[in-house]
Amino acid sequence: MALDLFYIVIFPGFLFxxxxxxxxxxIDRKLYARLQNRIGPRWYQxxxxxxxxxxxxxxxxxxxxRRFFAAVPMVALAATTAAFxxxxxxxxxxxxxxxxxxxxxxxxxxxxxxCFFLAGWFSSSLFAQIxxxxxxxxxxxxxxxxxxxxxxxxxxAGTWSISGITAFYHQHPIYLLLNIPAFCxxxxxxxxxxxxxxxxxxxxxxxxxxxxFTEYSGRLLALFKMTLNSEMVVVAALIAAIFxxxxxxxxxxxxxxxxxxVFVIVFVLALMRASxxxxxxxxxxxxxxxxxxxxxxxxxxxxxxxxxxxxK
Amino acid sequence: xxxxxxxxxWARCKSPWIVHFNSGACNACxxxxxCALTPRYDVxxxxxxxxxxxxxxxxxxxSGPVSLQQRERLVTVYEQMPEPKFVMAVGTCACSGGVFxxxxxxxxxxxxxxxxDMYVPGCPARPEAIIDGVVKLLSKLxxxxxxx
Numbered sequence: 001m002a003l004d005l006f007y008i009v010i011f012p013g014f015l016f017x018x019x020x021x022x023x024x025x026x027i028d029r030k031l032y033a034r035l036q037n038r039i040g041p042r043w044y045q046x047x048x049x050x051x052x053x054x055x056x057x058x059x060x061x062x063x064x065x066r067r068f069f070a071a072v073p074m075v076a077l078a079a080t081t082a083a084f085x086x087x088x089x090x091x092x093x094x095x096x097x098x099x100x101x102x103x104x105x106x107x108x109x110x111x112x113x114x115c116f117f118l119a120g121w122f123s124s125s126l127f128a129q130i131x132x133x134x135x136x137x138x139x140x141x142x143x144x145x146x147x148x149x150x151x152x153x154x155x156x157a158g159t160w161s162i163s164g165i166t167a168f169y170h171q172h173p174i175y176l177l178l179n180i181p182a183f184c185x186x187x188x189x190x191x192x193x194x195x196x197x198x199x200x201x202x203x204x205x206x207x208x209x210x211x212x213f214t215e216y217s218g219r220l221l222a223l224f225k226m227t228l229n230s231e232m233v234v235v236a237a238l239i240a241a242i243f244x245x246x247x248x249x250x251x252x253x254x255x256x257x258x259x260x261x262v263f264v265i266v267f268v269l270a271l272m273r274a275s276x277x278x279x280x281x282x283x284x285x286x287x288x289x290x291x292x293x294x295x296x297x298x299x300x301x302x303x304x305x306x307x308x309x310x311x312k
Numbered sequence: 313x314x315x316x317x318x319x320x321x322w323a324r325c326k327s328p329w330i331v332h333f334n335s336g337a338c339n340a341c342x343x344x345x346x347c348a349l350t351p352r353y354d355v356x357x358x359x360x361x362x363x364x365x366x367x368x369x370x371x372x373x374x375s376g377p378v379s380l381q382q383r384e385r386l387v388t389v390y391e392q393m394p395e396p397k398f399v400m401a402v403g404t405c406a407c408s409g410g411v412f413x414x415x416x417x418x419x420x421x422x423x424x425x426x427x428x429d430m431y432v433p434g435c436p437a438r439p440e441a442i443i444d445g446v447v448k449l450l451s452k453l454x455x456x457x458x459x460x
Binding site for chain 1: 319320322323324326327351352354356357359363364365367368370392394395396
């Protein structure tokens with residue numbers, strides 16, 4: 001019981017995820033700044049932002065639904081933290097592995113997006129509602145390629161469990177090359193999932209003020225900020241576990257490898273953020289459905305054929 | 313408690329998020345404010361980030377004299393910001409009304425409508441002056457919190 005509490009609250013749960021997400025937010029912002037040829041924030045910047053927001057006044061608009069307005073950020077943060085418990089960190093197995101935990105992680109990662117929509121909806125503000133509807137529209141576009149691209153390696157490995165997938169690719173590393181298109185699709189749709197440029201349509205500041213978060217302030221905004229940061233770490237860790245399953249014997253080395261892998265993926269995400277401008281929502285949806293979804297379908301087809309013929 | 317207070321003051325001084333409001337300016341000061349936010353001046357070094365929503369912001373950067381029509385909006389935006397909040401008047405018109413002082417449609421400087429913490433004169437105020445204004449505002453805040 002005490003150990004479970006330790007897992008959930010301290011490591012690898014809430015506190016560890018919070019700390020590491022601040023580190024990776026700093027890395028992301030610093031890389032973004034360096035790519036724009038400027039110096040960028042100092043190392044404690046994300047921490048200062050969070051502390052400042054936590055100690056600011058929290059305004060709940062009169063029009064908004066008080067209870068849901070306050071509850072939604074907590075649900076979003078809880079869902080991302082729960083997803084992190086099932087991602088492998090210090091070995092090829094996660095903390096509590098079970099069959100088909102990949103699907104559970106994907107569902108947990110969908111909850112924050114739904115929470116963003118609900119946050120916008122319960123704010124009863126025009127900008128927030130537009131942002132919320134956009135978040136939901138975007139969800140239907142990137143979620144399909146993301147799921148198919150993450151499930152293709154699972155199909156090849158013949159298991160839905162993350163530890164099973166890593167074990168399979170540890171034995172047959174050559175099949176990792178087969179999944180390179182799926183990896184690229186994952187990286188692109190992860191940008192949509194994390195609502196970052198070029199898919200930051202739901203909180204496009206130049207169009208709809210702050211999007212879903214327009215009415216949020218103080219503590220509740222800090223919770224949303226932490227949700228977005230930790231979601232980035234969880235998604236990067238999940239992609240790393242499935243597409244770059246490199247593990248060694250020692251737990252400490254594995255942990256360092258985990259940090260390196262997440263860093264590599266965050267680096268690619270920052271590179272994309274720096275080199276693209278925002279798409280319109282219709283461009284984004286047609287891109288996801290007309291380009292990403294067919295490629296991921298083809299990927300699944302290739303994986304099924306390889307599994308059926310070679311791995312039989 | 314003292315350590316916590318110090319930490320809070322430190323965080324507030326290191327993370328001023330600004331929101332920009334034009335209360336009737338001729339656009340010159342607005343361009344300079346935008347210029348201060350470009351990579352050339354890199355205000356993210358000080359933790360300054362431009363935010364779209366007043367609900368997220370700590371510092372309201374106002375430019376221009378307050379026209380009678382904008383007064384109501386300015387007060388609304390100010391009231392939408394969560395405490396603690398600060399106001400910066402950028403440009404001569406925002407400080408005092410400038411050449412528009414006494415005009416039939418002008419209320420006066422920004423301090424005629426809402427309390428102002430920092431005045432940055434200039435027509436238009438240079439980006440360096442605006443950044444200096446924010447930094448001085450923060451050091452003023454730090455000093456006042458320490459003295460308390």
